[in-house]
Amino acid sequence: MEEKRTDVNEFGEFGLIDHLTKSFTIQKESTVKSIGDDAAVINNQNWLTVVSTDSLVEGIHFDMMYTPLKHLGYKAVSVNVSDIYAMNAIPQQILVSLAISNRFSVEALEEFYAGVRAACDHYKIDLVGGDTTSSNKGLFINITAIGRAMPERVTYRSGARPGDILCVSGDLGAAYLGLQILEREKMLFLDNPNVKPELKEHQHLLGKQLKPEARGDIIAYMAEHDIFPTSMIDVSDGLSSEILHLCKESDVGVLLEESKVPIHPETEKTAISFSMDPITCALSGGEDYELLFTVDSGDLDKIRTMPDVYIIGDVTDPSYGAMLKTTGGNFHKLTAQGWKHFEQEEK
């Protein structure tokens, strides 16, 4: 009898971890929230501890050919800190684990850690642990971030209610197009190493791809102005995918208005130069690390005056589903494209 072999792609990225962990039961009183949100939540009586972990893998999440190591260190921290902010918590500590091949010199690792340190300074967090081990091939980075929140402020993916307003910070699609530019310049360089890369006119896109900033300013502003988001998630896999997470966890629908999705002029221009639809980049491009959240409609005035935050739609009844209203007035069902993970193994 042949052994059963189910390809991991059958489950998709999120289905897989659900499938693998569904039989685990909670044993500790202190475990408030386990798998299924941006971070786990642990009860420490006075406040809640929030913990999240994320891996970045060479050849999957970054290409050493165009990723400066210092930026990579900074980005690896930002990605994890973003998950802590997405719980409406304040990051406190991180642990950094690396698996490296001897292709990396001490100087290269110093560059990486210089980026980690710059991020620690920026987010005012402590590096408190980690390990460095070897790999036969490639660089693997894993970071665990620990945050803290008052119990009444922690925000889950599950708190959105019909009638709430859907908001997002910053602009979307830029990081994805930054990656397209870097990939194009890499191809041109491989074709002709004498060609000079044209990167100057794409500052915004490259900045969002190579050195994203987690939106602690949004969290601080909300605390200062008594804004309590009802649900929140960070945009790491594309707006559509994150909206579908909120809909599923909150058991609600969403009406997203295409005309209101914030897209930077540079994103718009570059998308067109690549013969791509800018809204598709915003909906399905990953790595924006902006915050997507919902607020009670009573908070509308507070949100209207909030810097760099955009109202992009409404939370609806779950039976309505997750819908996009296009600029032309048509309605489409939102689908998650996200990123293709689980590539073929190199032979």
Add this chain to the structure above:
Amino acid sequence: MEEKRTDVNEFGEFGLIDHLTKSFTIQKESTVKSIGDDAAVINNQNWLTVVSTDSLVEGIHFDMMYTPLKHLGYKAVSVNVSDIYAMNAIPQQILVSLAISNRFSVEALEEFYAGVRAACDHYKIDLVGGDTTSSNKGLFINITAIGRAMPERVTYRSGARPGDILCVSGDLGAAYLGLQILEREKMLFLDNPNVKPELKEHQHLLGKQLKPEARGDIIAYMAEHDIFPTSMIDVSDGLSSEILHLCKESDVGVLLEESKVPIHPETEKTAISFSMDPITCALSGGEDYELLFTVDSGDLDKIRTMPDVYIIGDVTDPSYGAMLKTTGGNFHKLTAQGWKHFEQEEK
């Protein structure tokens, strides 16, 4: 001018992380203990939170040819939980991150998670997070473990004082010889796939290598009998290496007596069959995951009656250094051999 390139091996495993993180300063009041012990310590007012992270890399820490995935899941948890116990804390939660190639099927991952679940049940801990991403090649496992301790019970590497007694749990060198047996059987199999592996007579060694148990029983016994270790570390890289850590962090010397180092009869017999010195296996073989600790000499009677704990030496003045007294009455300076990490990258 040529760019400077320092090989990572110049620093050794522990020197490297020290070197890379020495310029980081502590920013949070809640950070009690950062890098440099088995786990980081975070102040939560009522108790301390203890956090540790560890990676296991295919081809470096395990060989898929003779490592059952369920055992690997169990071991990955044990290795991390062991670090929490080594702080005299009780493990509470874990986060598991995997980077996998599509060589691994869902069924293979289910096997791995069955091992993680068995460990969660055994250690009474919750799996609260993690991510699963793809790798181009190989399996990378990172686990973060979170524990809790009353402030007065947390035990660092730095608390040993001259006059203390040096103790270790269990027996040493078995996991290393278990690995040698698995490597030998692999070679025999590659030579002739029809050969049947001879594993039955090595139950103890293979159990210690493939499915190590973190010594929560030792921590529970010490709590119950009011034994306060002055310093503690888990034996992951070999007894010598761990003793040198305690000496450095506590600024003390140690006199280790060869005749008192606990070695299982199976370890002794197998070492000799491999033409190895059993004491060398105990001193330099890794992955025992036993607890090495020091206690005040006033606790001598309590330790004498403690199950599966052995008194192996004394803590001395720092000027004495770390010395081994051999069975023959000679004295040798202890040196760390440990494991060779940072291998050549495969071409």
